[in-house]
Amino acid sequence: MTGRNDPAQIFREEAADLLTELESTLLRLETRPADRDLLDTAFRALHTIKGSGSMFGFDAAAAFTHHLESAFDQMRTGKIAPNSALIGVALAAKDHIRALIESPAHADPAEGERLLALVAAQTGAAPAASPASAPDLADEAERPTTWRVRFRLAPDAVERGTNPLLLLDELSGLGDATITALTDAVPPIEELDPNRCCLAWDVTLTTTQPLAMIQDVFIFVMDDADLTIEPVAMDDRPEAPPANAPATVAQPPADVSPPPAPRADAPTLALVAEAAKPAPSAPSGQSDADAAKVAANAASSIRVPAERLDDLMDQVGELVIAHARLKQLIGGSADLQIKSVAEEIERLSNGLRDITMGIRMVPIGTLFGRFRRLVRDLSQELGKGVTLTMSGEDTELDKTMIERLNDPLVHIIRNSLDHGLETAEERVAQGKPPQGQIHLSARHAGTRVLITIRDDGRGLDRDRIRAKAEEQELIQPGAKLSDADLFQLIFHPGFSTAKTLTSLSGRGVGMDVVKRAIDSLRGAIDIASTPNRGTEITLGLPLTLAIIDGLLVRVGKGRYVIPLFAVEECVELPPGEDRRHLGRNFLNIRGALVPFIRLRESFAVSHPPDAYQKVVIISTGERRVGLVVDQVLGDHQTVIKSMSKLHADVANFSGATILGDGSVALILDIGQLVAVGQSFEPQRDAS
Amino acid sequence: MAANDNPSFEALTLNLGGEVFAIDANCVHEILDMIPQTDVPGAHPFVDRLINVRGKVVPLADLRIKFEMERTPPTIDTRIVVVEILLDDEPTVVGLLADKVYEVTTIGGASIEDTPDIGMRWRPDFIKGIGKRGQDFIVIPDIVRIFSVH
Known part of the structure; x- marks a missing residue:
């Protein structure tokens, strides 16, 4: 289309x-x-x-x-x-x-x-x-006016790509123009720097166009240029150019056709223009430096359609897989020459992978910037004074990730403003400053990016969450829950503790959407909250969606990848801890009880189990689950391939990857498995 | 619909559980020998495996499940036919298991008969028509339909 x-x-x-x-x-x-x-x-x-x-x-x-x-x-x-x-x-x-x-x-x-x-x-x-x-301002358009336009470009204007000839052409296109070059600032030939522009121009222009059109000509240079535009009376037109102007391009005012003169004169002009020491009138240093930076940025960056980057990433993924195959093939070979070539290819493909991933990285400031408006509008709508502060805007994240973070972050910020922050009166009564604070921050932590949304509002109401959860039968009445577990309940679909609905939030459709969006990005959500001191929501996200570090494990004959960021430790399953016959599937990890899932059972593996089963402890935030596997094979650079719609209904897997030998391995869905593990005990009771 | 309204088409003929099937040759990407397959625990038996086709992870479907045929172990003749179909308007590449692949042939429109309502042990909506070649019947499955009601 x-x-x-x-x-x-x-x-x-x-x-x-x-x-x-x-x-x-x-x-x-x-x-x-x-x-x-x-x-x-x-x-x-x-x-x-x-x-x-x-x-x-x-x-x-x-x-x-x-x-x-x-x-x-x-x-x-x-x-x-x-x-x-x-x-x-x-x-x-x-x-x-x-x-x-x-x-x-x-x-x-x-x-x-x-x-x-x-x-x-x-x-x-x-x-x-x-x-x-x-x-166009119609009333001015009727009568021709004569303007005197004098301009001197910044000395480095030519280096930055400004072409004075184009400006002059454009001016003469507006009407009858008499163009005079002012050479007073041109230094002696031995001091002449050909890259600098030391000419100035004096143009007498008779035109029916309004002043704005003349100003438009200089729109992109006027910050650094000395520019004066003043009207002159018709009889006031200078008869002769200034005396010290040898490189004069005089154009008969009667000539209405596009002026050939400046173009014919171009070599001369260029030659003279490539002369000289800096013009005396340098613009203020600050704006000059900024402008130079902007110009440099514009010159050294290009717009590329995102699909091309995706294609490139796909190709690099293929290369990584192909290299893994090569490595496996020559693993046993004693041929040093082949080995050194393989190592060279490894170095190159790793470099290419890092660069490609780097290309896709965008500072998160581009996303945070959008929230200024959101907070401004919401704070006016709600009548709550809110200051939004940010830090770590230059933290880089995969472009796709940034796009997909927008909606969840909007939800969280809305919630903070609507429910988290009190009104000014309430705040003052609490001894807090009347202005609420919302702070957005982003930072790297290992291979993860942590995005924190912190407010200094009333904090999450533990009792109300508990009451609501009991009412919805999410938890047993009187069940002992850690704060982290309690707070996770707000991500349950349909869960809202808001007493009244507002146009912004409170229908309970927000937080479970947030949870799902973050899960789909292989991220985790942590909540910390202190009553009357505020709430802090931290999103932990992988740097990229394309390639992750994984832990390759074997269950029966099948091999599976566990995202390495979720792996806490690997332990052996002690036969004594295996108390399944007692209706328990818990492991004692340094005093803490961790539920575990036998992947053999989840995956209905008939192959006989290995003698020594291993447990890989994974976590999302505070919640930990052990996965019992037959063997831990080692780490694996995992190029993530999505699964087709035909497998959309398959739980436990978030994607697939291709191993060194060309076979396909499934990537375990950490969020899903943790949820299954947490609900393990009630399920067993029910069955 | 009258029988002779059916257009002729180029078809790949293959054997599934002793029956001859014809698949529109235009949607066939390639035909592979048996390659390593990965089980997907918890998936429907019809698409319970994944294969690697030139670096892409592709689901492997066993049409025999949909036609209630016995799942026999692969033989030396077993092939994987890689086809591209439209699934929810999205082009999707899938592999189809075939007990044996014969040839690409033209199936004349006139020889195609509409699916008989009776005398069929298969779901009629999975079959587009029955072609005839010599004395043999050729089943023309509705691949898109089969995958859509998955």
């Missing part, structure tokens, strides 16, 4: 990125209204959306964006100051732009009018023209 090369689709993707950037910029602007860089970033994003939008036929979006852009231009020029209300409108307007771009047919024009009226009210301007009208 929409291919990869569909320009409209490309625009939509680009616009989605820009809108995301715009949103985070606006939110930061709210806390730092004086920051010029943020204003500029927001303005540029709007400008690009407007420009590309009209180029690809998103006229409604372009027209609407134009008005917002104008408001930001006024902020940029200091005519009005950014304030919270204005940013609130801008955020809503951003959503409207998104709607206009994604489904123009469904966007509500009345909403657009309403937002524009709000923007106009904030900027103090007369209500903006209807968004359907063209962005």
